[in-house]
Amino acid sequence: MSTLQLTADRRFPAARAYLLKRSTRLAAVFCLLSFTAFLAAQSAANVSMIDLMVYRTEGWTARTGGDLYAMRATHAELPMTYPPFAALLFIPLTLVDVPTMRLLATGANLALLVALVHLSLRLTGRPLNLPRPAAALALSAVAVWCEPVWTTLRYGQVNLLLAVLVLWDLSRRSGHRWAGVGIGVAAGIKLTPALFAVFLALCGLTLAWRRRRLSGGPVRLWNDWLRRAAVASGAFAGTVALAALVLPRDSRNFWTGALFSPERVGRVEDTANQSLRGVLARLLHTAEPGAVWTVLAVAVAVAGLAVAVAAVLAGPRRLPSAHAWAAVCVACTALLVSPVSWSHHWVWCVPAVLLLGSEALRRGSAPWWTGTALATLLFCSYALWWVPHGSSVERFELRQSGAQTVLSAVYPAAGAVLLALAAVLAVRALRRPAPYPGPAGSSGALPAPRARAASRARARRATVRPPRRSRSA
Numbered sequence: 001m002s003t004l005q006l007t008a009d010r011r012f013p014a015a016r017a018y019l020l021k022r023s024t025r026l027a028a029v030f031c032l033l034s035f036t037a038f039l040a041a042q043s044a045a046n047v048s049m050i051d052l053m054v055y056r057t058e059g060w061t062a063r064t065g066g067d068l069y070a071m072r073a074t075h076a077e078l079p080m081t082y083p084p085f086a087a088l089l090f091i092p093l094t095l096v097d098v099p100t101m102r103l104l105a106t107g108a109n110l111a112l113l114v115a116l117v118h119l120s121l122r123l124t125g126r127p128l129n130l131p132r133p134a135a136a137l138a139l140s141a142v143a144v145w146c147e148p149v150w151t152t153l154r155y156g157q158v159n160l161l162l163a164v165l166v167l168w169d170l171s172r173r174s175g176h177r178w179a180g181v182g183i184g185v186a187a188g189i190k191l192t193p194a195l196f197a198v199f200l201a202l203c204g205l206t207l208a209w210r211r212r213r214l215s216g217g218p219v220r221l222w223n224d225w226l227r228r229a230a231v232a233s234g235a236f237a238g239t240v241a242l243a244a245l246v247l248p249r250d251s252r253n254f255w256t257g258a259l260f261s262p263e264r265v266g267r268v269e270d271t272a273n274q275s276l277r278g279v280l281a282r283l284l285h286t287a288e289p290g291a292v293w294t295v296l297a298v299a300v301a302v303a304g305l306a307v308a309v310a311a312v313l314a315g316p317r318r319l320p321s322a323h324a325w326a327a328v329c330v331a332c333t334a335l336l337v338s339p340v341s342w343s344h345h346w347v348w349c350v351p352a353v354l355l356l357g358s359e360a361l362r363r364g365s366a367p368w369w370t371g372t373a374l375a376t377l378l379f380c381s382y383a384l385w386w387v388p389h390g391s392s393v394e395r396f397e398l399r400q401s402g403a404q405t406v407l408s409a410v411y412p413a414a415g416a417v418l419l420a421l422a423a424v425l426a427v428r429a430l431r432r433p434a435p436y437p438g439p440a441g442s443s444g445a446l447p448a449p450r451a452r453a454a455s456r457a458r459a460r461r462a463t464v465r466p467p468r469r470s471r472s473a
Contacts, residue, residue: 035141062250063094204225
């Protein structure tokens with residue numbers, strides 16, 4: 001018995017070392033097989049990639065000088081809903097035939113999914129004993145099957161591109177010259193990511209106020225968060241200016257008319273609309289929730305941004321993955337308060353689930369593992385499609401039962417739970433004394449007065465160092 005156990009002990013470490021040494025290669029094979037099966041399933045489902053066809057029409061209209069906000073595309077007569085800058089980016093879609101365009105768009109979205117997982121792991125700290133490429137490929141092989149990602153590729157949407165641009169900014173080192181450009185460009189394509197620029201500005205202003213309050217004398221208020229917000233605002237202004245220069249009529253039409261017509265996007269009560277406005281429309285059996293939604297949206301926006309800023313104030317020393325929690329909070333807030341957040345907009349479920357899994361690995365707690373499993377099942381269950389939906393004539397969503405209303409609100413419910421969980425973690429972290437030395441460079445968190453006094457004493461002691469011993473000694 002002992003001999004067998006000794007043999008097993010000798011073999012298993014060798015097998016483990018073998019797998020770890022080839023983990024990236026094995027993960028790449030697993031990812032390739034999963035993506036191939038995914039593409040086969042999409043082909044069998046005869047996906048339309050209807051939004052990609054709309055993008056192509058928008059690019060053609062911008063290229064030929066047509067009226068962007070008067071055009072209608074595909075059999076569904078879908079209008080242009082994005083800022084005019086997006087149409088400029090869609091012009092290259094008109095340079096290839098439709099089959100080639102669909103193939104390239106699908107390949108690009110799969111590559112963006114891997115990039116999204118990679119950036120999410122970098123933001124959370126990746127507490128894994130695997131190389132980051134291996135972890136990114138293996139997790140992407142699973143993430144491709146969740147409903148928001150499936151629907152994004154089914155329609156040929158730009159959601160993965162927007163999420164990657166935002167996370168690319170938020171995961172960059174402190175003080176990076178171009179940090180903020182991704183958020184600005186993402187907001188230029190679609191306005192919703194602009195909330196991240198507001199978040200950056202709030203973090204910068206809050207940290208500047210804390211520095212001034214805790215400092216006994218003059219202090220430099222400009223900080224990395226304010227700089228990133230300024231870069232993001234400048235990049236967004238650049239997209240607006242470029243579109244106004246190339247497409248002046250369409251820019252005027254968007255900023256003075258189309259922007260204030262959310263009905264252009266689609267029916268508010270549609271089951272696919274996983275925002276607070278959609279939930280209220282189905283719950284109240286009305287196509288226009290009115291003032292109720294406005295008040296609730298403002299309250300959620302304020303609360304969500306406050307939680308995100310609190311996570312940043314806590315800092316990574318008191319709240320591991322503080323920046324990841326802040327990013328997920330802002331994303332959930334934007335999705336909840338937007339007038340229309342289609343189910344495929346919730347690709348932010350990928351970094352959210354990875355964040356929960358990271359916390360579970362770090363804490364080794366059964367409740368965290370349970371929460372991660374439940375979140376994964378929720379976004380992979382396609383539960384919101386289990387109810388009658390989709391008919392613009394019957395309008396099933398305005399006659400949903402209580403159970404159907406719950407099923408068609410699973411994503412907003414998950415977003416609300418994530419915000420509440422982040423609030424609890426941030427408040428608990430802020431109540432703990434901040435570890436020191438030195439003010440946090442990346443988080444911008446400031447030390448408490450006692451910690452600052454202790455740090456000065458440590459600094460004075462550190463100035464007197466014992467002489468180095470010679471090698472001969």
